[in-house]
Amino acid sequence: xxxxxxxxxxxxxxxxxxxxxxxxxxxxxxxxxALQAIEEHGPIRLLDPEEVPDDALIVPSAMMxxxxxxxxxxxxxxEAIAAFKSxxxxxxxxxxxxxxxxxxxxxxxxxxxxAATLGLPVIDADGMGRAFPELQMVTFYLEGVSATxxxxxxxxxxxxxxxxxxxxxxxxxxxxATIEMGGSVMLAIYPMEGRVVxxxxxxxxxxxxxxxxxxxxxxxxxxxxxxxxxLGLTAGxxxxxxxxxxxxxxxxxxxxxxxxxxEGLNDNKNEECKLHFQNEHLLAQVDGRTVCVTxxxxxxxxxxxxxxxxxxxxxxxxxxxxxxxxxxxKWRTEKGIEVTGPRYFGYDLDFQPLEELHxxxxxx
Amino acid sequence: xxxxxxxxxxxxxxxxxxxxxxxxxxxxxxxxxALQAIEEHGPIRLLDPEEVPDDALIVPSAMMxxxxxxxxxxxxxxEAIAAFKSxxxxxxxxxxxxxxxxxxxxxxxxxxxxAATLGLPVIDADGMGRAFPELQMVTFYLEGVSATxxxxxxxxxxxxxxxxxxxxxxxxxxxxATIEMGGSVMLAIYPMEGRVVxxxxxxxxxxxxxxxxxxxxxxxxxxxxxxxxxLGLTAGxxxxxxxxxxxxxxxxxxxxxxxxxxEGLNDNKNEECKLHFQNEHLLAQVDGRTVCVTxxxxxxxxxxxxxxxxxxxxxxxxxxxxxxxxxxxKWRTEKGIEVTGPRYFGYDLDFQPLEELHxxxxxx
Numbered sequence: 209x210x211x212x213x214x215x216x217x218x219x220x221x222x223x224x225x226x227x228x229x230x231x232x233x234x235x236x237x238x239x240x241x242a243l244q245a246i247e248e249h250g251p252i253r254l255l256d257p258e259e260v261p262d263d264a265l266i267v268p269s270a271m272m273x274x275x276x277x278x279x280x281x282x283x284x285x286x287e288a289i290a291a292f293k294s295x296x297x298x299x300x301x302x303x304x305x306x307x308x309x310x311x312x313x314x315x316x317x318x319x320x321x322x323a324a325t326l327g328l329p330v331i332d333a334d335g336m337g338r339a340f341p342e343l344q345m346v347t348f349y350l351e352g353v354s355a356t357x358x359x360x361x362x363x364x365x366x367x368x369x370x371x372x373x374x375x376x377x378x379x380x381x382x383x384x385a386t387i388e389m390g391g392s393v394m395l396a397i398y399p400m401e402g403r404v405v406x407x408x409x410x411x412x413x414x415x416x417x418x419x420x421x422x423x424x425x426x427x428x429x430x431x432x433x434x435x436x437x438x439l440g441l442t443a444g445x446x447x448x449x450x451x452x453x454x455x456x457x458x459x460x461x462x463x464x465x466x467x468x469x470x471e472g473l474n475d476n477k478n479e480e481c482k483l484h485f486q487n488e489h490l491l492a493q494v495d496g497r498t499v500c501v502t503x504x505x506x507x508x509x510x511x512x513x514x515x516x517x518x519x520x521x522x523x524x525x526x527x528x529x530x531x532x533x534x535x536x537x538k539w540r541t542e543k544g545i546e547v548t549g550p551r552y553f554g555y556d557l558d559f560q561p562l563e564e565l566h567x568x569x570x571x572x
Numbered sequence: 573x574x575x576x577x578x579x580x581x582x583x584x585x586x587x588x589x590x591x592x593x594x595x596x597x598x599x600x601x602x603x604x605x606a607l608q609a610i611e612e613h614g615p616i617r618l619l620d621p622e623e624v625p626d627d628a629l630i631v632p633s634a635m636m637x638x639x640x641x642x643x644x645x646x647x648x649x650x651e652a653i654a655a656f657k658s659x660x661x662x663x664x665x666x667x668x669x670x671x672x673x674x675x676x677x678x679x680x681x682x683x684x685x686x687a688a689t690l691g692l693p694v695i696d697a698d699g700m701g702r703a704f705p706e707l708q709m710v711t712f713y714l715e716g717v718s719a720t721x722x723x724x725x726x727x728x729x730x731x732x733x734x735x736x737x738x739x740x741x742x743x744x745x746x747x748x749a750t751i752e753m754g755g756s757v758m759l760a761i762y763p764m765e766g767r768v769v770x771x772x773x774x775x776x777x778x779x780x781x782x783x784x785x786x787x788x789x790x791x792x793x794x795x796x797x798x799x800x801x802x803l804g805l806t807a808g809x810x811x812x813x814x815x816x817x818x819x820x821x822x823x824x825x826x827x828x829x830x831x832x833x834x835e836g837l838n839d840n841k842n843e844e845c846k847l848h849f850q851n852e853h854l855l856a857q858v859d860g861r862t863v864c865v866t867x868x869x870x871x872x873x874x875x876x877x878x879x880x881x882x883x884x885x886x887x888x889x890x891x892x893x894x895x896x897x898x899x900x901x902k903w904r905t906e907k908g909i910e911v912t913g914p915r916y917f918g919y920d921l922d923f924q925p926l927e928e929l930h931x932x933x934x935x936x
Contacts, residue, residue, distance in 0.1 A: 294735075298662075366741050368749075369733035371658075377730050381752050385732075388748040 209259060209329070211251040212320065217242045222424050222515065223417030224316030226438065227533075229505045230519040231464075231488035232312010232339035233271060241285065242317045245324035252320055253329035255305060257411050260331055260402035264304035267295060267399045268335065269319045272343070272360070272382060273392025273462065287394035288322045291361040295396040298357055298369060307331040307405070308414070309346055309398060312339040313518065316417060318394075333409035335398065337536040338505045341463055341487040343382060344375035345548050347538045348398050351408040358382070358397040362389040387462045410536050416441070424514050434514030435529055444533035445566055447492050447499045448481035449473065449511060452526045457519070463487050468508075468522050470530065481530060483508070485519045490553050492530060500532035501555070503539035503548040504562045507531050532562045573623060573693070575615040576684065581606045586788050586879065587781030588680030590802065591897075593869050594883040595828075595852035596676010596703035597635060605649065606681045609688035616684050617693035619669060621775050624695060624766035628668035631659055631763045632699065633683045636707070636724070636746060637756025637826065651758035652686045655725040659760040662721055662733060671695040671769070672778070673710055673762060676703040677882065680781060682758075697773035699762065701900040702869050705827055705851040707746060708739035709912050711902045712762050715772040722746070722761040726753040751826045774900050780805070788878050798878030799893055808897035809930055811856050811863045812845035813837065813875060816890045821883070827851050832872075832886050834894065845894060847872070849883045854917050856894060864896030865919070867903035867912040868926045871895050896926045 212220070221239035224232065246252065260266065269288055296303050305328055306319045316334070323330045335346030343355055355375035360382055361367045368385055372378040378397075386393050400408075420441055427434030438444065450470040457466035465486050472479040481499075484491040489506035492499050500506045508517045511527040522528075538544055540561065546552065549559040576584070581603060589599035610616065624630065633652055660667050669692055670683045680698070687694045699710030707719055719739035724746055725731045732749055736742040742761075750757050764772075784805055791798030802808060814834040821830035829850045836843040845863075848855040853870035856863050864870050872881045875891040886892075902908055904925065910916065913923040 364737055364741070366736040366745065367734070368745065369735075370731070371733075372730040373728055377728070381730065381732065381749055384748045384752040385745055388745050 209256070210254050212254050213251045214243055214246060216418055217246065217317070217320065219418045219421030219425065220320070220414060221313060221317055221421065223420030224311050225313040225518065226420055226507050226516040227337065227413070227417060227505065228310070228312035228315070228339040228516070228518070229488045229507050230485055230517070231341065232310055232316065233314025234518060235313030238314040238317030241321040242324070245285070245321040249324045249327065252324045254414060255329045255331050257331055257333045257406050257409060260305065260405060262401065262403040264402040265299065265301045265399060266305050266307060266331065266402060266405050267292060267303045267396050268307050268309045269322050270309045270315050270395045270397060271318055271392055272386050272395050285321060285325065287361040287363050288318060289325065290365065290367060291359040291394045291396040292322060292326070294361070294367055294369065295357060295359045295399060298359070299399060303328065304402070305329045305331050307409070308334040310334055310336040310339045311413060311417060315339065316414065330414070331405060332414045333405060333411045334413045335409060337410035337413055339488045340548055343379040343397065346398065347410055347536070348400065348404070348408050349375050349547065350538060350541070350543050351404070353398060353400050353404055353408060355398050357399065358395060360385060360389070360393045360395055362393045383462045391462065410538065427514060435509065435531070438514065439531065442533040444531045445562065446529060447506070447532045448476070448479070448494055448530040450476065450481060450528065452522055452524055452528060455522050455524060464519060466519070468519070470528060483530065484555070486553060487519070489519065491550060491555055492532065498557060498560070499565055500562050501550045501557065501559060502553065503535040503544060503559070505533040505535055507533070534562050573620070574618050576618050577615045578607055578610060580782055581610065581681070581684065583782045583785030583789065584684070584778060585677060585681055585785065587784030588675050589677040589882065590784055590871050590880040591701065591777070591781060591869065592674070592676030592703040592880070592882070593852045593871050594849055594881070595705065596674055596680065597678025598882060599677030602678040602681030605685040606688070609649070609685040613688045613691065616688045618778060619693045619695050621695055621697045621770050621773060624669065624769060626765060626767040628766040629663065629665045629763060630669050630671060630695060630766060630769050631656060631667045631760050632671050632673045633686050634673045634679050634759045634761060635682055635756055636750050636759050649685060649689065651725040651727050652682060653689065654729065654731060655723040655758045655760040656686065656690070658725070658731055658733065659721060659723045659763060662723070663763060667692065668766070669693045669695050671773070672698040674698055674700040674703045675777060675781060679703065680778065694778070695769060696778045697769060697775045698777045699773060701774035701777055703852045704912055707743040707761065710762065711774055711900070712764065712768070712772050713739050713911065714902060714905070714907050715768070717762060717764050717768055717772060719762050721763065722759060724749060724753070724757045724759055726757045747826050755826065774902065791878060799873065799895070802878065803895065806897040808895045809926065810893060811870070811896045812840070812843070812858055812894040814840065814845060814892070816886055816888055816892060819886050819888065828883060830883070832883070834892060847894065848919070850917060851883070853883065855914065855919055856896065862921060862924070863929055864926050865914050865921065865923060866917065867899040867908060867923070869897040869899055871897070898926050
């Protein structure tokens, strides 16, 4: 157990946005929520997964909806508490701790804010090790853990308790309800025992986010380029550098879907990188050649500051560096690829690990 | 208290379809469900509202969805029990009785089938005295009773518990969830105490349905036209007689919406009647002149048999008689008109009682 204060929150917010691969919500809003909760209630206890009792009830918390909507509809914190309390009452057992289900500016920080407010610890783990757009895209799902009973709450105080036959149905019903409820809601989801967290979660991810954020901030202070430090921590590679020349973005079916085009500037002046996203970046191609694809991570960094840019933060003219990072090995299994691989999202190509795609380029 | 056996069910199914004004579900399916439940579990106890203890917990049951979908997706009975049991558990109090929320081929009969299966009594009352397409269109809503906590269950065993700030939000969220869940679901809804039923329900409506059905069947047996008998029981009037020449029907936003055109045959050969429906018939016009409009009741009868025809049962060439019937006085209040009047459904006209519209015609 260690305590997270304001400094740690600043770092986690940056690292979470980076692993959020363009989605997971605006890091500024997430950070403010967590900082305010710490201000009021004191620092947050962060537990290593191994410290959690096997029979303790763990309930992850998250925001669901298109990030484009989340920005205009800032949560007031009450929704998350309502969802959490309502699920606790339904399960008839005290909740021992919460945790994120994904990495992202809001979705890594919201559980921290909630934990501070409720005086609960947070477990240093999540269910993706990155961000993904759908609820069944968590390592818990790969191990057969059910998303339900889960609770959705909105800022108007509407609340839904779902019991579905599987997590794909949970996603379908929750997604349409979310759209009707104004485009974003708070979730208390994937209730599970401590033993299941130890077995199926992606561990020490908040600590990794914190390290990434700390390196980026240190580099900034020292006027250094942070990209190399990031690649060192994440085993990542630079995929492309250039200037955003086109963004095509729409909010559809509760998702922010679109493409971004980045043109090369110097050595790669005649090259073009295309990013395809659905809340998160899912496919990066350079001149039509795939350089990184889901479930591996694609993140856009500001070329000057090294700060991660969310898909909704992409602006025409921005100088940016696109990096790719290998996903957790749990995602590279047959089931993992089936649930989060390119074919699930409608791209007619097989998953290839970032490392291999990179090799191909070097061979050419 | 009296017992309802097979004979009573046969009658109620017909009368319910007639008051269902074209909606409320297919009477054949509803009847089969109730008859089968009686076959297995014995007759159903029907309680007069005055017999219900003030503090007893009453939970109405209903099917939600477009009637066009209900026909293809016959409920197996398990969904309704699941919804009912789940709400009972959530409320932590034993349910004393159930009742319909609306009149209709399925929605009057489903609570009877459920009651037989669970060994519960049914209250001789509902919340509309007719059928309406939306969940807040019940007399309980006029008196401030909340639709939630409510439970939706589908045949796949998905279930949702809703707690909303008002019944309009319950309608919105439940409707989109219903569409996602396949177009129809079972509801346990508007939980309330016995005292509230006595105050806000439309009373003795199942008995009225039974009387109407008995008259239609008796007339058939005696080879008489039942229309006059129906008008006598419902204070109704004949609006038009003719032949269906056009039907325009689509399932949209979870509703069966459309228009039907009926052309006159003998005395009224050059006249045309147009019916506008959204699950239920809402507006009847003869040569562009309004002859009956929601919340007053519009029902289409088979001209030969006097049997009510649902909107999805309307066929090109059918000989039919359109009748109008005054709604319950609760609907003719300012709030009642606001919730169920023509302007709510997008028709640019004020509500006028059937009796007055009829007078106008006689003056001309």
